[in-house]
Amino acid sequence: MTLLRQALLVAGKDLRIEVRSRVALNQVLPFAGVVLLLFAFALDPDRGLLPRVAPGLFWVAVLLAGLLALSRAFAVEGENGVRDALRLSGLDGAAVFCGKAMAVAAQLLALEVILGFGVVVLYDLHLHNLGVVVAASLIATAGLAAAGTVYGVLAAGLRVRETLFPLLVLPVVAPVMLGATRAWEAALSGAPSEAWPWVQLLVVFCVIYVTMGWLAFGPLLEET
Amino acid sequence: MTDAGYVIGGWTLTGVAIAGYVGRLWSRSRRARRLLPPDEPGGGS
């Protein structure tokens, strides 16, 4: 089976689990929504601040939701001896990595669409240059999913996973926060060409962590 | 606070941090050496 087929197989499994359990829909999405609301509680909505900081708030909400989604992606492996099944299946480590990352990315992208609506509605954000916004978001999400999957498997199966995983991942994805927010700001303020260096940064980050996951995921999955 | 205050504070803090860490290493080393028989590897002052 080609790597792509294997990856799609794994991604399909994860997504099917999500469709049947609806955890992302019922728990992660509302969580992100509540986060958006809480930002408004914390930052007085009447002072015109929210639209200006909306991109940053959006990406923080996505990041926090992403932590939950990634944690979940590896929690499902802990049940029913799935990890052993994965190891015995003969699937290539790199393919499993890609599959899991793709599934997380897909969930995050769906989340981002809905949160995007939320931000427009709640924070009175006006959207321009949607192409740049979407492109930046796609690459940023891919980077988040890749880096998160690498650290997810590192922390998987550890009893301290819930507290250790966020500590490991959050410092690492700082460049994504920076790049995605600045790209959005550039696009939304009517200067989409300024977004280009940030998109490049996001691409570099994405490439680095996809490579890392490609190489390291297999060996990491092997251990008990 | 005068400049001298910051300087003295900073140097003192550094000294305390380093001394504290060295002390921690020494006491843990002493405890470890007690738990190991003299022929174990890794011993030494």
Added chain:
Amino acid sequence: MRFWARRGTVVLGGLTAASLVVLVVLGLFVSDPDFQQGDAVRLMYLHVPAAWVSYLAYGVTSLASALYLWKRTRAQAWDTLAGASAEIGVLFTGLTLVLGSLWGRPVWNVWWAWDARIVSTAVLFFLYLGYLALRKVPADPAVRARRSAIAALAAFVDVPVVHFSVEWWRTLHQKGTVFDRELNPAIEGNLAWALLSGVVAFTLLYLYLLERRYRLAVMEEAIEGRALDAAIAERRAEADVVPV
């Protein structure tokens, strides 16, 4: 062999102590105050060396992790070294941040600034903390070693990305030019000697602490191993006693 190891440690310790004394004398007493910064510049004699050691320790951790992962040089010693260096690194990174804050307040009237170097150091601090937390998770030594090594390398590739991204960010906003200019002043005279003595002293201190921490780690790993062996032996003894 052990005699020479002991000798070496004592010599290194002595040199370190001596160099630290030199640093205190030069840094606090002999050197002149800076023309612009006054006495506050004396904090630089600690801050810059601490920052240097942070990055040195981090480099050692990353290199040792890579050497562990590469099959041809794989050895438990590399993993032990990586962990020891990281612990010292987190200490000095924390010091760097605090000293930087204490230096920044009297000179630039700020406790913090969002420039590339400071932010990268803060991110490095958290990367270290995560790495050390990961190392504390109990596991078979080889498993823990490989997991830690990969985490170290994943963090290693992140730091340049963080640094450049923050640099772009700050230069695009064209802030901090005063800051940058003063962070790299042309240092002359006995101030330069004080700074140099700081770098030398802290480097020696790092090597000394690394050696001690490494030895401690080896001893503690041996104790863990023996405790495990003893427990296994006890379980076996129990099994033999039970009649079939």
